[in-house]
Structures are given as C-alpha cells and as structure tokens.
Amino acid sequence: MFQLKTDLALETRELYQEEKQQEIPGVAVDQETVKDVTITRVEIMNEEAQKIMGKAIGQYITIECKALRRTDANLKDEVSQILAKELKKIVGERRNLKALVVGLGNWNVTPDALGPKVVSKVFVTRHLFQFYKKESDEGLAQISAISPGVMGTTGVETSEIIMGIVERTKPDIVIAIDALASRKMERVNTTIQISNTGINPGSGIGNKRKALNQENLGVPVIAIGVPTVVDAATLTSDTIHLVMEAFSRQAQKGSQFYNMLKELQEEEKYSLIKEVLEPYNANVMVTPKDVDDVIANLSQIISNGINIALHPGIDLKDVNRYIH
Amino acid sequence: MFQLKTDLALETRELYQEEKQQEIPGVAVDQETVKDVTITRVEIMNEEAQKIMGKAIGQYITIECKALRRTDANLKDEVSQILAKELKKIVGERRNLKALVVGLGNWNVTPDALGPKVVSKVFVTRHLFQFYKKESDEGLAQISAISPGVMGTTGVETSEIIMGIVERTKPDIVIAIDALASRKMERVNTTIQISNTGINPGSGIGNKRKALNQENLGVPVIAIGVPTVVDAATLTSDTIHLVMEAFSRQAQKGSQFYNMLKELQEEEKYSLIKEVLEPYNANVMVTPKDVDDVIANLSQIISNGINIALHPGIDLKDVNRYIH
C-alpha cells in the first residue's frame, strides 16, 4: 500500500478511520477542548494496535491550536501552560528530577531547526549543581541539554551520541524535541505532539536510523514534536485524490467510465505520483515562506512549557523573561 | 489564464512553445553547450515580445548544469568562470568600475538566504579607495555590497533602501542577487540566470513591490538569480496536468467523455487548485531537504564569478582562497 508519511498518531488514526469507518482496536482516544485549543490523547494499548498504527505502544498527546499561526501573546502563554501540564503528567511527580533535553535536527535548515532552537532556550542547571556540590534544590531540577547536529555534519548517528551522554550523566528521563512532517498542511505549525515512546526511525525531517527510546537509552524518552513541513508526496497525493473525486462526480453520468475510474485509481495512482515526484527524488519538503517567524514562536512556546514543567520554582511569569 | 509562477525567461519561453508550437515573435534565442553546461541566451527585443513573455525588454542568460547538485570542485570552478565570462560581457569592459552588489532575501529562511550569502563573500573594496584617497587601481574595482533584509524585518521596501544608497554612492552599476522560483523541480539549484533588466515586482521568494531596475535606480541593474524553490502551485498544477493527460489517454475509448474532460480542464482546474492550496494560503514553498549545502555551494560559485568578473586582477586561483 502507498504509505503516506505522517509522524502524528492523530493522523494515522484519522487515515484508518477514513478508510475503515471504525476506531482501531486497542486504541483509546480522549478529547478535550479548552477555548481555542484541542487536546487529543491517543493511547496505543496493545501489539495489534501498534501493528496497525505503525507506532509504538504508549501515549500520544496532541495539542492543536489553529490560531497559533497568528502572533497572539496570550494564546502562546496558554499553550505553554497546557504543554507544561501535559508534560508534568507524562513525566510524573518527581523530586530532584534529572533530565537531559535533546534538540534534534539541523541548525542550518530553518524548518528543521526547531529542536536546536528550543534547546537554546531551556534553562540548563546541571553544571551548577555539580559546581556547588548540591544534591537537590527546592526550585530547580537538574537539567542538561544538547543539540548534537545531524549525521550529515557529524558522521555519527544522533542516537549513538545521546547514548554516550546518558550512560555518563545518568538522567532520569530524556526529552527529545524534533521537527515533524504532517500529511495535512493545516496542521503545520499548529500542532504539538507529546509522546512517551521516544523518537523512532524514519520520523522527523532528516533520517535517524536508530531509535531514541527507552529500549536503547535505558531511561524513559519523551518526544515533543511539531510538524513544520508537509512531505511533497502528501501534497501530490492529496491533489490527485481531489482530482479523482471531481472526475468521479462527473463520471456518474457515464457509469461504464465510472468503473474504469475506480480501477484506475488503484493502478494508476502509483505511477502518477512516481512520475511527478521523480525529479524531486523523494527529498523535498513543503514549508511556509515565513517559516523563520513560525519556528521562533514555536521554540519559545515549547521551551517555556519545558521550563515550567521541569523546574518546580518556575512559572509562566518567569519564563517570559528568561533569555539565553 | 492560470499563470504559472516562474522567474526564468527560459521557462516562460518554454511554456509558450509548448502551447503554440512556435518561437515567440521578437525573441531571439541562442544556445551553446560546454561539456556539462548549457548556456541559453534569450533576448526580448520589442514590446510585443515583452508583453507575451511578461518580462522586460533585455537579455536573459541561463547557465544550466544538472551536475551542480553533486559536489564537484572542478565543475564548480568551471561554472564560476562561465558566469564571470557572461557577466563581463553584460557589464562591458570598463576601467575603474564602481559596482554595488545587493543581496536580496531573508538571512533567516535557508532557501531565501542566497543573496545575503553571496554578498558575504564578495570582495568589498570601496572603503579602501576612500581611505587611501585612490581614484583607480590596476587590479581592483571599487565594490560596495549590502544585504538590506526583507520588508517584514525592516518595514521599508528594499528598493527604497537601495535607491538611497545609489544616490549617495553613485555606482556605475548595481548587481542584485536573488533566490528565484522555478516551475520545474529539475531546475532548482541547477540553473543560474543573469539578466540586464533588473529585478521586477513579484519575482523571487518574497514580495518586492517596486522594481530594482535602471528606470528606478538610474543606473543599469544586472540581476543574478537561482531558483531555490518551486512554488507549491506549480507542483500541484503539474500533478493535475499529469492526471488529466492520463485520463485523456483512457478517455479516447469513450469519446463523449473525452470532450467532457476537455471542458472540465478549463473550468475545473481553477477550483481544484484553489481547493487544494487553500489551507496553504498561497504562501508555501517546496525545497530540497539539503537546501543548506546547496545554498552554501551556490553562493560560493556566484561570489567567485562576481569577484573574477569585477576585479581585473583576480582570477580563479585567487577566489578559491579568499574568505570573508
């Protein structure tokens, strides 16, 4: 089957529902709306669901807010707080938390720079604990953070670099931030996904072959992702779908042709998409022209959310005034 | 008529030929191939041609080289030299040339950063002439350079900023470098266009409303552009075109439907494209994922070409070792 590329559990489920008209067995869904923000919690509960979804067993929380594209300071604060709340639930209440925040992606490609930008605004404290030989602090967690770069610039898989740091610094959890791909343009830069299953091969804009997850790192890995691009295949496929539908409506007049269309859909679709995308070499992304502003906004929202969630003594009032 | 967005004269001509199966009246075309590089010189000679092409009267030279995407140092050097040669022809032989090099586009959006990146590698000398009170030099031209930023970050139209600088520093020519949009993905990052007609409204990735041309600046404006993105409308339109063709081939069996298809093409095309692109808000670009490497390579090739063309005493051997 032609696989549409999406990193959002929400969309995988949507695709299944569109086709099968039923909920995926072994998947629990819960939805909540707070003003302009919709929070969808998808839980993949067993191996059957994992197989159908193509995603690991675990929780996937999606915070959606169309208005995020506009520059609304109040809304940004609201989303930061919702993110902090969901993150706290997934991390659990812990005293003296030690967390490593990892910014995945490439500094030099604007829509892929989300992770490194978030990391640059996370309030890093681990070295202060070490310097002052403190074991714990009322207001601060022990946070370390790194943006290791991408394989094309380091020659090393990101997961290898992170495994080494985890082994030596022994954090309680890893939080990995990554730019994702969506199958719907309307979700680009309006959706934040949190999951407790880590980052898996083939996710994100670049290529990561080894998973950043509990199995490999030995500690829970929480992934925070935002779709900042749409795959070109998605855009093309959606277009063809729409054209097909338009023809089908016409074709009902001549019902012989209608059947032909139906057949054609399955057979021809592949070769059409292949033909159009060939010169693109599968290596193309679709992104808004103002992606720089968008990434700046999102990285602020997410770093604020992380800082509030991890440091017990930091709240919204503080984060808006921190800078790094 | 639905206007495909292209900044390349080469493509406008191609589109016309595809439809009309003839050369545009008033347009002269000359083509030359040097190993892997094809040089096409399009001249728009009169107002009729200007109207058909939607581009100003003047010369448009396109240097195409598929292999540019690979990292081949010899090929890069070759293209730099071809660019230098064509640029020299268009600038003309002048002693004591004074040129202002302008990098258009947004530093913070990778595919739009070509202009600023080129400018950062141009060998700037004007202040040295002023400092040493020299009027002329055997080996060096008087070069100044600026990347004024985009209207979204300055609040001022780029052309206003450049007009002010031209009035006060009185260069003989302006050379403006910009990232362009192509209608074919295969031209992205493989094509350099030089023209003596300046930069016109609506060209490039961002929006520039007032032209950067001789009429507005009072001195000749040479534009150097490289398509670094494809408009999403182009990608979508190409897809629909392919789907239409596939159906047309099928539809010949049932000729009544064939006619319907023909009609539909004209009527439906608009609304289909509109429907698909609606959430994109016409403000989306399609670009390769390794756009950072590509822009780095291209900016080196173009700055080398400019440095060789403008400074009489600088040749290929020198430019590869300059850094700024």
Next chain:
Amino acid sequence: MFQLKTDLALETRELYQEEKQQEIPGVAVDQETVKDVTITRVEIMNEEAQKIMGKAIGQYITIECKALRRTDANLKDEVSQILAKELKKIVGERRNLKALVVGLGNWNVTPDALGPKVVSKVFVTRHLFQFYKKESDEGLAQISAISPGVMGTTGVETSEIIMGIVERTKPDIVIAIDALASRKMERVNTTIQISNTGINPGSGIGNKRKALNQENLGVPVIAIGVPTVVDAATLTSDTIHLVMEAFSRQAQKGSQFYNMLKELQEEEKYSLIKEVLEPYNANVMVTPKDVDDVIANLSQIISNGINIALHPGIDLKDVNRYIH
C-alpha cells in the same frame, strides 16, 4: 594630553572632576536613585561645556545598575521600564510617531553585535501601515528598523546608508543603538546611556567617520548605547596610574625621589603606554568572557524599553512575550 577613550558623558565629567575638583561650567547634573538603579542626567548647555566635554550640546541620561550582570528577571523588567520612561521624555509625546531604529555594529563580533540584536527584537510595523493604507493607529507607532552592517563589510559609511533611508521614508526621529567603550570595567554591561545628540565620529567599537545626528539626517537622532568593552589603553593606563600611586606613597620617605616621580609621570607615561600597546596596534578590546549572555540580556532589556516607549498600546506584559 593623553585622551582616555570613553563614550559616556558621565565618565568625561568624572575625569574632569577628578582632575579639577569642580563641576564643569555649563554642565547641569541631576541624579536619582530607584532601588538598585541610579539615573544620572547630564546636560551640556553651552559651547564652552561642549568644548571641555568633547561632546555635543544636549542631554545624556545614564541608567546604571550593577546588578544587571546577574540574571534577575524582575530587575531586567524594572530597567526596561525606566529606559522606556526616559526615552518617552526625550522623544516627547507624539501621536502617530514614525521612527527608524538603527542597529549599529558588526553582527559577527559578539561585543559589537548589541545594535543588530536589539533591532532584531524591535516590533517593526511601518510596512503594515503601508499595506493597509493606514495613516495612524491607537496602539501602534510606525516603526522601521535596519542594521546596515559595518564599513568593512559594506564599503559604505553607515551614515550614508541611513541618510538615504531617512530621505526616502521620512521618519520623525531616528533611534540608533550602539555598543560603546567605557574607561571603567565596572560600567561594562551595567550602564545604558541615552542621549539626544546622536552618534558622533569615533564613538563605539568600530569607526564611523560621519556623525549620525540631526545636522546630517535632518531629524532628531536619539542614541542608546551600552559600554560592552573597555579600551585596552584604558586598562593599561589605569594600571600605570595605580603603580604610580603606590610608589608615590613609598617615595614620601625620600622626597628627592618623590619629585622625580612626579616629573616622570608626565614624561614617561606616554612612552610606557606606547611601548606596551605597540604590538596591540591600538586595535584591541577588553571584554568579559560571557559576553554572549550579557549581549543577549541587554538586547532584550533595550528592545523591550524601545517597544514600550514607542508603541502606545504595548506595555511590559506584552513585550516579554514578543519574539522576532
């Protein structure tokens, strides 16, 4: 006389007082302390004072706060508000203000990047007024902003570039932000100077030969500066001064030598400083190692102050949540 390099009116006055033990004639000084912040308002009132001070007739307001080096969000907010208040006084109450904010200095040299960093955080609106064909707005002023780069990278004097933009966009005022040099390390990154006299030749870290002032631009120029470096000559001179004093204290025992010392001070001082600084070529700066954090903090404080002062509808609560 050996001229100590300082861009702060406060320090010029201090130096005079140290030597002459009296206030400079024609200079009015007013001081106010608000918690940790000291505000000193120096007014140079006539030509005699201008000559002695080596600074133009006008107002020089200095906001000093030792604690600025620490990361205290409340203090930052306080300083932003004080800056906004002083700036409002100096700009005057105007409806529909049109201002051009200019970031002087070199993006690529950390302690000189203050101006460009502030500009990147100023809320730019002029193009929106143009786009929506609005003449005025209750909440927003018409702000444009540019960081033209330094002469070494553009080949053009900064003042030439700004003059051109001012002529074409006709702002009511220009606000220029620059990194300064101080003669006391303790003032580095703890002091903000606002003046209504513009930026004058030889100020700042780089070299600007033509003044950015009302005489040249035709509109009032407000300068905001922060010392981010100490001149190496200052550091050396201070050291020698201290050594001299130590010896003088000793030398009182042998009064013949004491006289010799006194003479030596005047004669030898020059050649000593020259000898020590020779390999430095007068082209050296002294700056804190954590200059990156410091510049990030200061640029936030100043851009917040500017955004509050210029836009009637923006207050502290808003600015902390804006990002660009």
Next chain:
Amino acid sequence: MFQLKTDLALETRELYQEEKQQEIPGVAVDQETVKDVTITRVEIMNEEAQKIMGKAIGQYITIECKALRRTDANLKDEVSQILAKELKKIVGERRNLKALVVGLGNWNVTPDALGPKVVSKVFVTRHLFQFYKKESDEGLAQISAISPGVMGTTGVETSEIIMGIVERTKPDIVIAIDALASRKMERVNTTIQISNTGINPGSGIGNKRKALNQENLGVPVIAIGVPTVVDAATLTSDTIHLVMEAFSRQAQKGSQFYNMLKELQEEEKYSLIKEVLEPYNANVMVTPKDVDDVIANLSQIISNGINIALHPGIDLKDVNRYIH
C-alpha cells in the same frame, strides 16, 4: 609565584629562560624557518621537565607566522601545508584511519568560536562508509566531527560527551581544536600549536575541568590550538613589569630606593594586580577588534591542514574549493 596564564609550551619555556637564563632540563628544542614561517618543536621528555613546564610529557610543535594577520592567500596555503605535514608526522602513517575531530569552545563568543568553525569545514565521511558498508577507501579516511558546546550551555562537561562518543564510535585518534590564551599579544592569531598530549584542565578560553587526553579517552589525542586572546592579567602584569623596569633604571642613582623597589616588586605586585583586576573578576579577555575576520581565516587554514593531513586523496588544490 604569580602564574602567568599561557597555553603555549613555547612561552612557558621562554618565561623559564628569561628568569633562569638556561634551558629547562629534560626539554629538547628544535627550530626551523621556512620563508616567513618559524616552526619550533619542543619536546618535554621526563617528569622533571613536566613539573617545571606545568605541561604533560610529549611533543609541542608551534607554527609561527607574523604575516598571518594580513590576508595573503599564498601564505595561508603555505601554512595549511606546513600544518598538514606536521600533523601527518604526529599522527603517523596509517591506512584506513578513523579520526574524531572535536571543536571546543563557544559558537556565540567570536574569539572562542575557532574550534566549532574548523569543525564546520572538516570533510566528514564516517557516515558514508557506514552507509555504503565500506571498510576502507584509497582516497578518504573515516572522519567524524562534533562541536559539543560549552558547559554553560549543555550542563555537561565536554570531556564526558567526547568520552561517550569515543567509546561508541572507536576512532583511532581524536583531534581537538581549541582557542587558546597567550601571554604576548604579538602571538595572538599568528601562532598554531600542535601537541600530542591532548587538552588539559584550565587550558583555553573557557573552563574545562577534566582532561581530553589519552588517559581519559583511551586513544591518542592531538590538540591544535591558536591563541586568539590575551588574558587581561597578562596585559596588566606586562604593564607593571615595564613600569618597574623604567623606575629601576632611574633608581640606580639613589641606591637605597633601588633596594626598596626590588622588595616592593615581590610584595606589592600581587596586590596591585589584584586591585586593578578586581572589578574584572578575572573573567575578562583582550582580543583584536577584527576578531571575526581573523577567526574566519584561521579556521580555513586549520581545516585545510586537517583535510590534507587526514584524507590521503585530498591535496591543497582540492581543499580550497571545498565548502560546508
């Protein structure tokens, strides 16, 4: 004794010789001059020498070239080749070399960004070997590279990060590039030191507490360093020294005072330096104003040298045309 901060073995030896007027026992020195370039090879041969020098047993090669400050492309090439030759000698002839190149220092502080800038220009290949499942290549070594950032931004000691990567990727050698401090301004940006002893605590501009050496990493560590700053303590101390000497020359007339001076030198020196540097808090650096150009030049020279030395199939002609 008051310890002058220098990272150069050359200078430590110089200081010893100035004081003791003899060569350090257990230190072998060899000097060679090639046109404008002086190569000094210092070998610390035993523990006694190690103790006196305060530097580990091993080789320290210094390439000095005053003219490096000027922009001379031929000279740059020459220095790249000399660096490559010395580096090859110290690495030894190996087939199928696997090397990890580490860029130490802070991207955001210009004079400390040398390491990261070099790394960004190193030709990284390890992932290509992995992707094509190749064990060896005639023309290319297996190179990986990382700039881990500084402890203030990661919360983790750099050595911890590197240890983890070395354990997992098993390179044959590590090459670490760092910005250093010199005691003489004339050496700043004119001197490259290569050593086979790694990077030791307290070297460089920032603070690194654990050594990056063979003992800690398990593989040889070659350090390449360039002094890009002078410590402010050095500048101050040199000044005082010069003043003292001037007085001593005078004081010979009154010999009682001469003795007093001698005593004072030892006692007072400390408190004087302390008094002057107090507000600087020992955390200040002295650097040339054009440090951005200087770092750009040096990073090109060093990355060229590394690329030539490590990849058997790459020579000077190639490196000048590579870009990353």
